[in-house]
Amino acid sequence: MNTMCKDCARLNNGCEGCEKDFWTGCLLKIKNDAVDLPIIEAYFTGYTVPENIKRIASNIVRRFVISGSADGMYIANTIGHVGGCGDGCGNFTSGNVKNYDKIASALINAYGCNIEKYEQNELELMIRTGKIYMTAAVKGLKDRINRCRAERAKPKTDGWRKDYLARCIRNADDAADEIRGWLPDGHKPDYYKPGYINPNV
DSSP states (O other): OOOSOGGGTTOOTTOOSOEEETTTEEEOOOGGGEEOOOOOGGGGTTSOOOHHHHHHHHHHHHHTTOOOTTHHHHHHHHHHHHTTSBOSSSOBSOSOOOOHHHHHHHHHHHTTTTSOGGGHHHHHHHHHHSOEEHHHHHHHHHHHHHHHHHHHHSTTOOHHHHHHHHHHHHHHHHHHHHHHHTSOGGGOOGGGSTTOOOTTO
């Protein structure tokens, strides 16, 4: 899947150049929109996982609110196996990840409850760069919260399902707060600040 317009075709690992903004068209993204969050080392205990793959997996878990204790390593193994740098069983030959689109498709198939198909471009970009993109992440998490609230409000939704959806809302809200917290205060647009109410929602 092509995630770039013709002016963005130079995007590769580590590139900070012109990237496609998935809602408002093509623009030159400022570096402050892409953030590196700390690796969640607990997911990779007992395995020798390349640093860039640990970072990608940690950020995917955060961004898409994936909460199982084995999911970080599952995602790392998927990146290694599909990306041509591992056997899918905890062994990695390098951190040279390829096949971004195939990795994204495999993760969407495995985590369809967490990752929407329309988020594939964002997921591919995260796999390419190892970063979380604030605009896309915060919008995606808010969309998830709104979907959960809408389902929870339906009269025929079972009590156990309502409890599950309430947990999903809390987890997505916590994830958005954590991601927003890593953007330096001097660079935070209004919509990243706590308490901001979007007039367009």
